[in-house]
Amino acid sequence: MSFDWKSYTPVIIPDTPNLHEIDVYTKNGGYDSLKKVLSNDWDPEKVINEVKAANIRGRGGAGFNAGLKWSFMPKPDGGPRYLACNGDESEPGTFKDRKIFEYNPHLFIEGALIAAYAMQCSAIYVYIRGEYYSWIKMMEKALKDAYDKGFIGKNILDSGFDVEFHVTGGAGAYICGEETSMLESLEGKRGYPRVKPPFPAQKGLWGRPTTINNIETLACVPLVIKNGADWFSGIGAETHPGPVLYGISGHVNRPGVYELPTGMPVLTLIEEVAGGMRNGKKLKGLIPGGSSTPILRGDALDGVNMDADSLREAGSMMGTAGMIVMDEDTDMVEMLWRISHFYHHESCGQCTPCREGTGWLEKILLKIRNGDGEIRDLELLIDLCSQMEGRTICALADAAAWPVRYTIDRFRDEFEARCKKSTYALA
């Protein structure tokens, strides 16, 4: 791809000073998309169809078409319906939604309001991880301003559409980024994921129809309404289109969040956008979309692009586009042990394969890291992964197993070198 990334002009987080202030936002065309859909010729179904056609694939990691998700909501029955916005952002390597809270909160608020109109929701909750205390306060301020200007509340812009919008915070639990766990947490409980079905669209918050969307996904919505579905689907990768926030961290010269089209070559992102490897080191590995997405070898990244299809072909996933870059000095055993420690710490404990499995993964990796492992422990780890994957209520067990399975598969020599030779002599 010969895309000139330097000429790209960000639209989710444009370079407009003080855009987080509501007056600056409205002066720059803000809330015009909301006005457009609340005017007479946009019924909710038209909004859903437009968003569906744009093919905004969920930016929280699952990559599901947002408009299609909205269309799963049952017909209104007069009772309450909810939109729950997922700002939990806890996947290691992911730090993008906080940029929206800080630099363009009203774009997200506007997107959520349009989504609530399209699905006929009566209330919106945005759930933000408790650690983001500073950003929760920013969102509280932005919501208050939007209320004061009449964009939220009763009879918004004289359209007859009513919706309430509240921000609420978590208190430190990775699992609450899982959508049904987030609903439990919003309901004031421990974040135990729910068994599906029933899906949230049937039975979500307080048993009522609920849709959960990621913050960045919702921030794309006003842009789609403003510029049209064709504009959005014409940006970036054909099957996974749109602008996206890449969070680049690890051993690069200029880490940070960059807004660019999907489908960017990973090597361009690392070598050019993020300023190349620190200290001129060689690239050893890349976790492309948050810690649960399988690691790719640095020497196998030629021609790999940041979109669902290309990454699947390469043996990984787009996830949250939180790219963790590792140089040649990275100790893969140490790195993997720390990831396993994370998932062990964060398992909610509901399902046995996950509660026990994550603990054993960590324990065995610690043994290998300390030099006491044996080659057969590697097989044991892979076997454990097979006993965890797909056997639990939510995907945390899978998220814990994949890094183990693929890091061992792709850097096996390094793990073997750390293991003791067999204690069973053949002679």
Place this chain on the structure above:
Amino acid sequence: MANNYEFTPEDLKEIETIKAKFPEVMPATLPTLWVAQRRFGHVEPEVQHLVAETLDLPVSHVHGVATFYTQYYKEKMGKYVLDVCTTTSCQLCGGYDMLHYLENKLGIKAGETTKDGMFSIQSVECLGACGYAPMMQITNDVYVNNLTEEKLDEVIESLKADKMPEFESVGMPQHTERS
């Protein structure tokens, strides 16, 4: 049971505002625990009782929630809690070096509190600041990014003088480049 802890009228007003956001009272559990922790510095069992009584919810429920979420302090902590992130990106960029430097500087291990009650250190899971690694959060509030030993020295000195570092806004490199 007599309780040594009491919410102020302002706290109770805030709790009423929280309750008004939801159709039921249970969703107020997490935010009310936050109000309590910001007031008392922790949510020890007695504080959990207070929260349960205030919301008219079972103590067992409040206890279950308080113990599920890591940010609630189930025991008294130092005046400043230094949460050093050591998850992947921070691990790769020297998070453990920063943690160990702090441990040596303050003479305590992660999970401990200094004798004078000023500082606690914790090694924590990803805080969502991966591009600004290594980093730490102070008492569930301000993030301190791109840590170095010198920066840690400065932060500790400033905290000893009861001054919290200010919120650091980290922009988009794309923007700064063009301006």
